[in-house]
Amino acid sequence: MLRALAVDDEKPLLEELLYLLRSDPRVSSAEGASDATEALRRITRALESGPEGPDGIDVVFLDIQMAGLTGLDIARLLAGFARPPLIVFVTAHEGFAVQAFDLKAIDYVLKPVRPERLAEAVRRARAQLGDPAPAGDPTTRPALPDPAAAHAGPPAGPPTAAGPRGPAPESTGPDHAPDxxxxxxxxxxxxxxxxxxxxxxxxxxxxxxxxxxxxxxxxxxxxxxxxxxxxxxxxxxxxxxxxxxxxxxxxxxxxxxxxxxxxxxxxxxxxxxxxxxxxxxxxxxxx
Known part of the structure; x- marks a missing residue:
């Protein structure tokens, strides 16, 4: 089971990411941080606690462009520790992929985040920690060839906060008519x-x-x-x-x-x- 920290300075996107992580049965806990300072404080506490400590963090789902320190800055700081948590970048920008993987990120997920894409990132994190998904797990599938290919367009599926299936309609009911x-x-x-x-x-x-x-x-x-x-x-x-x-x-x-x-x-x-x-x-x- 994974212990996750999600970091994003846009509150609606952070809430959606936490909702998806907490809905995944392979994630035992998912906490949020809305800026780099809070994220570093929590990660430092986790490192001091140790991998098996009560404040341990296995994987950080990290936005890149934030006020103050960027996600890349945080990843560079973590690279100096002996046993840092895994990093999954979650961003709206494709252009940082090379830098992200240079910093040993295990995945690069583009916003808007699709549930099935996030499930793949969770699978990769578990595999990296030596806890691969059991046979028959529907999230088990071959690694995607590159980060951009993973986001070539959302397939039909249940609506999410970031991307409902098809255009989100303007409401037409009596209480919400086209206003x-x-x-x-x-x-x-x-x-x-x-x-x-x-x-x-x-x-x-x-x-x-x-x-x-x-x-x-x-x-x-x-x-x-x-x-x-x-x-x-x-x-x-x-x-x-x-x-x-x-x-x-x-x-x-x-x-x-x-x-x-x-x-x-x-x-x-x-x-x-x-x-x-x-x-x-x-x-x-x-x-």
Whole structure:
């Protein structure tokens, strides 16, 4: 049985990762850390406790891009210990794979995390620790040839927080008619008010919805949301960004580049969209 530590500074993604790990019968415990400092504190306590101690950690599921120390920084620090825990990187970025495996990571899982892909990482961790899955275990399968191939596209399957099967529909029930969009987290469907969404960021075939206090990942391309929500005042400002026009606080022009401030986020505006956005904001300001 594995004792796991999951590290991610995005709370919804950390919660989803912990939910999946705790649902795996091969994982005896899964704790979370929301930043590098907390992660290092827990890992240090585990190393001091020893492999069989009450605070022991067998494997760390580690995000790469975090505020402060990155996941790669943490892995480099752990490499200096005699018996560090195993490392599985869980990241939205493919470009760090070479560095990750140079640091002896046993796996590299791309976000959005699919349950079956995470189950494979758990299997590899058990095998590395000398505890291979028994014959007939459905998670036992040959190692994948490279990290990118493991994420070539989610197959049909039960919905997850990071990627429900097919596009997450805008709710059409009497209480949530088209003013909400359905998102899922840990098997629970929540309805996010579209009016609460300040901007949307493209992440491949997925989109991250940013509200004032949270973010939600849905399996809908940004282009689809642009078409659906144009009448609600959402405008495309960049190939990666869709913004609620009414949530733009500032338009900034600096050395030929244009950006907007939406709450605490500063988003770049592409040249292609800059003139149209300025015209829209001007018409809105003059009524």
């Amino acid at each position: 909400h969009i359905a998102v899922e987290l840990g098997g629970v469907t929540r309805f996010v008010a579209i009016a609460d969404i300040a901007h949307v960021e493209a992440q491949g075939d997925y989109a991250r919805l940013h509200t004032d206090g949270a973010s939600h990942l849905v399996r809908i391309p940004l282009s689809t949301l642009e078409e659906r929500w144009a009448a609600r005042g959402f405008v495309r400002i960049h190939r990666r960004h869709l913004v609620a026009l009414g949530r733009i606080d500032e338009l900034r022009l600096d050395s030929g580049t244009t950006s907007v401030r939406v709450g605490s986020a500063e988003l770049q505006v592409s040249r292609r969209h800059a003139r149209e956005l300025r015209d829209l904001l001007l018409r809105r300001a003059t009524g």
